[in-house]
Amino acid sequence: MLTFEPYGNPTYFALLGVALLPLMIGLLYGKRSRLYETLISIFFLVLTFGGAKWTQGIALIIYILYEVGLTWGYAVYRKNHNSGPFFYLMVILAIAPLTIVKVTPAVENGQSSLIGFLGISYLTFRAVQTIMETRDGTLKNYNLMTFLQFMLFFPTISSGPIDRYRRFEADYRSVPDREKYLGMLQKGIRYLFVGFLYKFILAYYFGTILMPKLQLMAMHSRGGFLDLSWPLVGYMYAYSADLFFDFAGYSLFAVGTSYIMGIATPMNFKQPWRSPNIKDFWNRWHITLSFWFRDFIYMRLVFWFMKHKVFKKPTTTANVTYIINMLVMGFWHGVTWYYITYGLFHGVALMVNDVWLRYKKKHRQSVPHNHFTQIFAIFLTANLVCFSFLIFSGILDKIWFQ
Amino acid sequence: MDIKATVLDILNDLTGSDVSGAMDENLFDSGIMDSMASVQLLLSLQSELGVNVPVSEFERSEWDTPNKIIAKVESLD
Structure with a gap:
């Protein structure tokens, strides 16, 4: 069969x-x-x-x-x-x-x-x-x-x-009225077609055509500082694009099919590449996973730490919990050094992000905020994220240890 | 003290900003609140008003403006 x-x-x-x-x-x-x-x-x-x-x-x-x-x-x-x-x-x-x-x-x-x-x-x-x-x-x-x-x-x-x-239960126990269902149907079918574009055209191009070539070039360009090379930088972007289009494409299929069945399964991605900071990135990337971690690990741990007065300062509580939360996410991806480093990277990034947000709040007058700073923030965030995906991809393991 | 005033006091303490002028502003979108502040809010509600809200009751979309928070607390009181 x-x-x-x-x-x-x-x-x-x-x-x-x-x-x-x-x-x-x-x-x-x-x-x-x-x-x-x-x-x-x-x-x-x-x-x-x-x-x-x-x-x-x-x-x-x-x-x-x-x-x-x-x-x-x-x-x-x-x-x-x-x-x-x-x-x-x-x-x-x-x-x-x-x-x-x-x-x-x-x-x-x-x-x-x-x-x-x-x-x-x-x-x-x-x-x-x-x-x-x-x-x-x-x-x-x-x-x-x-x-x-x-x-x-x-x-x-x-x-x-x-x-x-x-x-799920609320959706499953009820039947949407015709007008609402027609809206869901329309959305569902559109999601399937955007999914085709993402998964079978874009992810195919980045993942199946571009990535293997860049990986080969990166392996041949070893020998410089930390074995880093321009093809590796190219690989970082190609891998990030593949990861996004592959998973966002799959998610669109899953959500689209759910909608057609009259179940409004929550969306997984919300324009993640437009995030102005890492904190916002996690509200837009693999949303149902990061919200699961937020609601069932982060918030619960913070609640427990604060109720038992484990740390004096709320910022310490937040920082420790960021690290624990993202390390658990890293381990969940798999027990390898690069998944765990990826988790640690995001935990530290969230900590630094909070320090900056607090600073900005305090010095509202002196920190410029305009079109240019907004674009710079988005550019910086996207590149930090791509760098974290380079760690996540495991190619460094191949380049350094194989 | 009534619920509205207490909730606004808690929010002012927590966020360091006066939210009473923007009762329908989304506190999460504007970056005034985050998960940490949400938990602090739940703990303050417990200690100051005796309202017990478990973390899993905290559906963010139902708690994202000062008005919604007040309505939620009044319904749980």
């Missing part, structure tokens, strides 16, 4: 179109068939995790049963109890499979873990968030079937965007 990478080739899109047509007609007439949605979800999951990738399929099924057990069990427990240590234990258990998958290649010579499958990270984010909101009492009516639909919602299963249970 064939296996398909989600949104990987024209056949996948053709199948998608055929499968979505009855659903579109239904929604236009104000009907949502849960049964049909479940059937096509299963169909596309089998396409992705069946055939030659059947071991991943088994891993997915076991993983889902495990996370359903944890979240359901915790929701039942939370009705009458609220112990802190038990909550932490649940979070640790929910993260455990992902941790094993991320650490295995680093300790087993690049060997990937048997329990891993495409999308495990994104499912873990959804499960952990569900447990945390259950603890807070903001998520009161946990429903097992809705949770399954939320986890296994096929348009976003492989790489997000990371939706939130309560937001």
